[in-house]
Amino acid sequence: MTTTQSSKLARWRPTDDQPWNLRRVWHLHRRAGFGATWDELQRDLREGHDAAIGRIVSTLNDSPAVNDPFETMSSVICDAAVAANNINRLKAWWLYRMMNTLCPLCERLTLMWHNHFATTNIKVHDVGMMRRQNDSLRRNANCSFADLLKTMSHDSALLVWLDADSNRTEHPNENLAREIIELFTLGVGNYSEQDIKEAARALTGWTVKQGEFLNVAARHDAGQKTIFGHEGHWDGDGFIQLLLEQPATPRRIAFRIGELLMGEGSSSLVDELAVVLSEHDATTAKAVEAVLRSEAFFANENIGNRVQSPAEFVIGAIRSLELNQSPPSTLLLAEFAANLGQDLFYPPNVFGWPGGRSWLTSRAIIGRANFASELIAGELHTSKRPFEAAQLANLHGFSGDQEVAAFYAQLLLGEERIPDELVQFANDPNQFVTALLSSPLAFLA
Amino acid sequence: MSTFTRRRFLKTSSLIAMAPAVPSFLASTARAAAAEQEERILVVIQMDGGNDGINTVVPFAAEGYAKYRRELRLNADQVIKLNDSVGLHPRLKPLAELFENSRLAIVQGVGYPNPNRSHDVSMAIWQTARFDSAEHKSFGWLGRAMDERISDSTPRGADSILLGDENPPVALRGRRSTSVALAHLNDLKLKSNLDLRSNPGPATDDLLSFARRAAYDARATADLIDEVTTGASRSDSHYPDTQLASRLCSIAQLIKSGFQTPVYYAIQSGYDTHAVQLPTHNRLLNELSGAMKAFQDDLDAAGLADRVLTFCFSEFGRRVEENVSLGTDHGTAGPVFVMGPRVIAGLHGLPADLTSLDDGGIQMQFDFRQIYATLLQDWLSLPPDRIIGGSFQKARLLNL
Numbered sequence: 135m136t137t138t139q140s141s142k143l144a145r146w147r148p149t150d151d152q153p154w155n156l157r158r159v160w161h162l163h164r165r166a167g168f169g170a171t172w173d174e175l176q177r178d179l180r181e182g183h184d185a186a187i188g189r190i191v192s193t194l195n196d197s198p199a200v201n202d203p204f205e206t207m208s209s210v211i212c213d214a215a216v217a218a219n220n221i222n223r224l225k226a227w228w229l230y231r232m233m234n235t236l237c238p239l240c241e242r243l244t245l246m247w248h249n250h251f252a253t254t255n256i257k258v259h260d261v262g263m264m265r266r267q268n269d270s271l272r273r274n275a276n277c278s279f280a281d282l283l284k285t286m287s288h289d290s291a292l293l294v295w296l297d298a299d300s301n302r303t304e305h306p307n308e309n310l311a312r313e314i315i316e317l318f319t320l321g322v323g324n325y326s327e328q329d330i331k332e333a334a335r336a337l338t339g340w341t342v343k344q345g346e347f348l349n350v351a352a353r354h355d356a357g358q359k360t361i362f363g364h365e366g367h368w369d370g371d372g373f374i375q376l377l378l379e380q381p382a383t384p385r386r387i388a389f390r391i392g393e394l395l396m397g398e399g400s401s402s403l404v405d406e407l408a409v410v411l412s413e414h415d416a417t418t419a420k421a422v423e424a425v426l427r428s429e430a431f432f433a434n435e436n437i438g439n440r441v442q443s444p445a446e447f448v449i450g451a452i453r454s455l456e457l458n459q460s461p462p463s464t465l466l467l468a469e470f471a472a473n474l475g476q477d478l479f480y481p482p483n484v485f486g487w488p489g490g491r492s493w494l495t496s497r498a499i500i501g502r503a504n505f506a507s508e509l510i511a512g513e514l515h516t517s518k519r520p521f522e523a524a525q526l527a528n529l530h531g532f533s534g535d536q537e538v539a540a541f542y543a544q545l546l547l548g549e550e551r552i553p554d555e556l557v558q559f560a561n562d563p564n565q566f567v568t569a570l571l572s573s574p575l576a577f578l579a
Numbered sequence: 580m581s582t583f584t585r586r587r588f589l590k591t592s593s594l595i596a597m598a599p600a601v602p603s604f605l606a607s608t609a610r611a612a613a614a615e616q617e618e619r620i621l622v623v624i625q626m627d628g629g630n631d632g633i634n635t636v637v638p639f640a641a642e643g644y645a646k647y648r649r650e651l652r653l654n655a656d657q658v659i660k661l662n663d664s665v666g667l668h669p670r671l672k673p674l675a676e677l678f679e680n681s682r683l684a685i686v687q688g689v690g691y692p693n694p695n696r697s698h699d700v701s702m703a704i705w706q707t708a709r710f711d712s713a714e715h716k717s718f719g720w721l722g723r724a725m726d727e728r729i730s731d732s733t734p735r736g737a738d739s740i741l742l743g744d745e746n747p748p749v750a751l752r753g754r755r756s757t758s759v760a761l762a763h764l765n766d767l768k769l770k771s772n773l774d775l776r777s778n779p780g781p782a783t784d785d786l787l788s789f790a791r792r793a794a795y796d797a798r799a800t801a802d803l804i805d806e807v808t809t810g811a812s813r814s815d816s817h818y819p820d821t822q823l824a825s826r827l828c829s830i831a832q833l834i835k836s837g838f839q840t841p842v843y844y845a846i847q848s849g850y851d852t853h854a855v856q857l858p859t860h861n862r863l864l865n866e867l868s869g870a871m872k873a874f875q876d877d878l879d880a881a882g883l884a885d886r887v888l889t890f891c892f893s894e895f896g897r898r899v900e901e902n903v904s905l906g907t908d909h910g911t912a913g914p915v916f917v918m919g920p921r922v923i924a925g926l927h928g929l930p931a932d933l934t935s936l937d938d939g940g941i942q943m944q945f946d947f948r949q950i951y952a953t954l955l956q957d958w959l960s961l962p963p964d965r966i967i968g969g970s971f972q973k974a975r976l977l978n979l
Contacts, residue, residue, distance in 0.1 A: 256746060257716050300713035307713060398786050439786050473766050482757035491789060495736050497759075499797035500769055507771035555777050565773060572775050574790035 142401045142430035143410070146183070152432060154183045160548030161437045164579035165395050166190050166426055167238030169450035172530045172545055183432075191423045193237040194276050204234055216262050221255055224265055225478040226464035229471070232449045233458045243275035243418065244268065245445060246394050248478075251286050251318060252486035253295045255479045263291040263345055264479050276419035279387050279411070280378050283319065287374050288340075288347040296484075299341040303355040306334040313484050315377070321389070324382040325362065332359040336373040384411035391421050393489060397439030397578075401430045438548070441493050442579050444474035447502060450579070451509060451571055454545055456526060462514030470514075473501040494577060506571035510564050523563035538563045547575055617886055619958055622830060622843045622874075623721070624823070624891040625748070626867070628851030629698065631860060632896035632913030632941070633931060636685055637666050643933025647900040651856055651907070661685075664930045670865040673872030674916070678925075682875055683918050684976050687928035688944030690912030694895060694937070698851070698909075702894040706750035708948055708967040715749070721842050722753030723966040724955055728841070729755055739842035740833070742826040751844060764829050767804045803836040817873050823847045824870035831877045834887065841959065850893060854904035867891070875918060884920050888958050888977075891916040892947070898939040899931075911940030915950060921958075923978050949974045 148154040159178045163170035167190070170178070178186035198205045208231055215223035232241045248271055255264050267289050274282040286292055293299070296310040311333035315325050339354030340347070349370070359368045361376055368376065377383055388407035396403060407421055414420040425431050442450065448467055452458055471478060475498045481487055505514075512520035527538040536552075539560040543549045547570065552560060559569040570576055634651060637658045638644050645652055658666030659675045665687075667675050677683040691710075695701045703715035718726075725738035738756040741747045751758035779795040780788055818824040826845040833840070847867060852859050871889065878884040896913025928944040935942060948971040955963040957977045964970050 256752075297713060297717065305713075309717065441786070441790070483752070483754060485755060491786070491793075492735075494790060494793040496793075496797040496800040497736075497767055499794055500767055500801050503775065504770045507773070559773070568771060569773055569775060572771070572773070573777075574787065574794045577790045577794075578786060 141406060142403050143406045143424050143428045145427050146429045146432040148183060152434060154179070156544055156550065157437060157548040158183070158432055159186065160544070161432075161579070162186060162190070162426070164442070164446070164450065164548075165431075165440070166422075167242065168232060168446055169454045169546075169579075171454060171456055172541070175545070187423075187426050190239055190426065191419070194239050194243075194419050194422065196237070204236065212265060216265050219261050221261050221264065221479055222465060222468060224261055224268075225468035225471070228268065228478055229445070229449065229464045229467045230461075232445060233452055233461060233464070238453075239422070240272065240275055242394065242446075243422070244272040245443075246390055247271040247275055247282065249481060249486035249489075250390055251289075251292060252481035252484050253289075253291050254481050254483075255291075258291045258294050260291070260294070260345065263294065267291040268479075276422070277417055279383070279416040279418065282418075283378065284371075284374055286318070287314070287370065290342040290345055290347055293340060293342050293347065298337065301334055301338050301340070302353050303335070303338050306331070306338065306355075308334045310334070310337055310340075314374075317484060319377040319386060320380055320382040321386045324380070329361055332361045332368075333373050335359055336361065336368040337370045340370050378416075381408075381412070384408045384416055387411055387416060387418070388421065391418065391425060395422070395425045395431065397436055398490065399439055400433065400436035403428070403430055438578050440579060441490055441577055443487070443489060443493060444471045444476035444498070444501075445478070446579070447474065447576070448505060451506070451546075455521065455567075457509075457521070460515070460519065462509065463516055466514045470501065470505050474498045474505070475501075499577075502577070503572035506568050506576075509571070510568045521564065521567070523567045527563065535561050535563060539566050542567055542570060546570055548579075549575075618839055618841055619960075620834060620841055620843065620887045621721075621954060621958060622827075622845070622887060622889040623750070624827075624867070624871070624889065625750075625844065625846045626850050626863075626891065626893035627702075627846050627848040628893070629701075629895045629897055629909055630850045630863075630893035630913060631852060631856065631907050632687075632893075632910075633899055633907075634856075634860060635668050635671070635864065636687060636914040636926075636931075637668060638664060638930045638933060639666050640664050641930070641933050643899065647933065649901065650905050651901045661926060665926060668860070668864050670861050671868045673868040677872060677875060677918060681924035682920055682922065683916060684922040684924055685926050686915045686917065686945055686950060686974065686976070687926065688912045688931060688941060689892070689915045689947050689950060690895070690943035691946055691948070692943070694911040694940065694943070696895060696909035696911075696940075698894060703749065705892060705894050705947060706748055708951060717749075717752070718754060719748065719750035719752050720951055720955075720966055721750050721844070722756055722758070724753075724959060724961050725751075725756030725758075725842065726753040727961045727966065728959075737840065739844060740830075740840055741844045741846075742829050743846055745846050748844065748846070751842070761829070763825075764804055764808060764832060767801060768808075769798070769801045769805075800836060804832065807832045807835050817876065819866070819869040819873060821866040821870060823866050824873055827870050827874040828877070831874055831881070831883075834878070834883055835881050852897070852906050853902065853908060854906040856901075856906040871916075871918060879920075887919055888921065888954070889916075889918040890950075890954060891918070896941060899933055899936055899941060900939060911937050912943040912945075913941075915947075917950075917954075917976055921977050921979055923976055927974065927976065945974055946971060950976070953977060 156179055159175050211227045211230055215227050235241055270285050270289055274285055296313055297307045298310050300307040301310060308330055311330050315330060316322055335355040336359055339350045341350055356367055361368055361373060364376060385408040388404045388411055392403050410421050410424050448471055475493055476487060508514050510521045512518045524538055527541040532538050532541040539552050543552045553575055556569055559566040634653060637653055639655045639658045657669045660666040674683055704710060706719045707715055708720045721739055737759040739751045739758045741760040744762045747758045747760050776798055779792045818828045830843045849863050878887050892915045893913055895910055897907035897910040901907050931941040948967045951967050952963040952971045953973040953976050955961045955966055957979060
């Protein structure tokens with residue numbers, strides 16, 4: 135792909151005005167993961183931007199080794215949640231993954247796709263189906279969108295959620311067709327109502343039986359249909375293929391990736407990213423890499439201008455503070471995420487979580503402050519263990535209250551100096567961390 | 580007696596003058612900031628299980644009543660007479676007071692054609708205003724109503740709240756609108772006593788400014804919640820110590836704290852009285868009426884009553900003839916209550932006609948969608964037809 139000087143996807147290089155400094159390293163990890171530990175920040179600062187981005191991109195493309203201990207433990211926890219038929223334990227499992235994975239970007243992408251194909255268990259009401267959907271999202275998270283869409287189009291949780299079974303020749307139900315077109319692929323305004331009607335006809339026959347996708351030929355309307363101007367005896371799979379050929383589809387995916395990695399008021403990458411996606415068979419990994427290496431991503435205006443979602447906020451605090459070594463209860467974390475507005479497996483409706491400023495409701499903000507005080511006081515652990523703020527800082531070579539405060543400002547906010555509004559708390563390290571995590575400064579990254 | 584009104588909140592919160600859009604938990608923010616126009620609120624109480632209407636709004640003088648209710652009959656001197664033919668269950672004394680004070684409308688015989696006597700199906704019909712079971716898990720009447728209300732993509736809080744620990748019912752599910760469940764108000768209280776109040780700063784629209792104002796607003800909200808729930812002016816001591824009363828109390832506290840959520844929902848379970856009905860029904864109606872009266876009194880004292888309408892329904896009434904287990908089985912139509920200073924108070928419709936039954940249940944006089952049409956159009960100013968799936972003649976229930 136050729137890029138011009140003014141291209142937003144042109145490769146970023148450090149300059150005097152935009153150095154590779156702690157703030158940019160912190161920014162990279164907050165956007166492409168759940169934040170970094172002090173050692174990770176220092177390592178990437180030392181090794182330079184190419185190595186830092188390269189490391190993240192390669193974890194995205196790696197498959198875990200067979201018998202990888204983390205994956206083994208993850209399966210045990212997940213299987214137990216499904217066997218117990220307990221959706222809260224499934225939420226806790228996912229947070230466990232976010233907390234401990236060596237590929238945080240993989241989990242961020244899985245969360246992105248969960249939001250995109252927003253399916254809520256309130257209607258599906260089946261822990262096994264929600265788990266299988268989550269696995270499919272993760273497996274296809276960085277691949278071509280074609281693979282992901284085809285997999286999702288046969289996903290039982292999704293089909294139950296969107297009434298696939300009620301869509302019959304005699305009485306079509308347009309729900310599935312509408313949401314696939316409007317939300318999962320083309321976006322508003324890029325189709326007609328007639329397209330939706332015809333698409334619904336194409337999708338007749340699809341259903342879920344005993345938790346698995348089933349195509350019932352007898353229920354299918356096999357007649358001639360015209361969808362997006364193309365005539366044919368389209369069936370469901372044919373219709374999905376038509377969607378993949380529409381130019382609006384890569385644009386919508388580009389929009390999602392932009393939401394994931396870019397903040398408010400920063401350059402819109404959507405147009406250029408859509409081109410990347412059309413050229414590389416729409417692999418998410420390629421598009422993500424293009425963004426992470428770009429000028430627009432590292433521009434001053436794109437740093438600290440994004441509201442962290444509840445999962446990012448909660449897991450970010452835990453990973454940065456190295457609390458995943460002796461972690462708090464993931465069930466409690468799941469409850470907090472829900473109170474903060476992001477109940478995993480229960481997006482509010484098919485539009486998903488709107489994100490951005492809408493995360494900042496009064497309840498969510500109060501929740502963030504309460505999370506901070508309970509985390510630091512050790513009340514989220516099954517047996518209470520207060521966090522020792524001074525200790526972690528000492529471990530990394532910072533001693534004395536002022537230095538300790540400066541350490542946390544760097545670690546958690548990517549700030550070289552202690553923000554004015556937190557200065558009053560600097561003489562008590564635990565209070566300082568609590569106040570920091572409760573402040574508006576910690577909403578953004 | 581202090582009154583907690585949105586106006587007071589607006590005065591004490593210097594934000595509002597500055598902010599183009601200040602989020603609160605559940606506020607329609609731009610609207611709130613712009614006109615100080617206080618939106619109307621609908622509170623829905625779901626009596627879950629099929630409330631026995633015959634022993635609630637009692638046709639005590641009818642021959643059929645004594646005949647069909649040998650064991651379950653409430654004596655004429657026990658019922659609270661509303662007129663010569665109809666009286667309220669004795670435990671509904673608080674509702675009788677509301678009735679006397681022109682704050683209660685009782686609509687008799689509310690149902691729908693071809694009544695379905697399955698809990699799930701009938702409740703789904705009431706909640707979705709749809710009869711095709713394929714539509715029973717999709718969107719509900721209040722969810723659709725809230726969808727109609729959304730005019731742009733300004734960030735806003737939840738459109739409805741369920742007070743309780745149940746899953747939000749399908750009634751509240753919309754395509755774009757959102758609903759949250761709140762088990763209690765503790766989630767809105769700050770646990771730490773670190774003084775984190777800081778000046779919100781200038782009202783520019785950049786993200787950090789917005790975040791600061793949001794944090795400021797949140798703390799002001801937490802303070803207000805604290806005041807209404809623990810301060811000298813708390814009124815929860817006037818509420819009976821029951822679960823429904825506690826839920827309605829929380830709703831009142833949210834309204835008093837300035838939240839503009841238009842729809843609240845609370846569920847009271849237990850009405851499926853197939854056996855030994857009397858003690859259970861007594862307890863439930865006692866809880867219902869005590870809670871409703873305390874709620875209305877609270878709103879009246881706070882100067883907020885004009886904005887709030889309460890609607891109380893069940894998925895069906897019960898069979899007129901009692902069964903052999905001292906209980907009643909699933910029936911058809913039943914009474915609904917609508918409470919607030921703006922109702923046309925009194926009895927609507929005729930006493931249940933026990934001589935002409937529909938397979939053992941009473942005939943319907945009003946289609947529930949007529950009630951919905953009134954609530955949607957007259958109270959919430961929303962066009963009802965798409966929401967309730969057709970055009971229905973409104974019931975004259977409100978004086979506006």
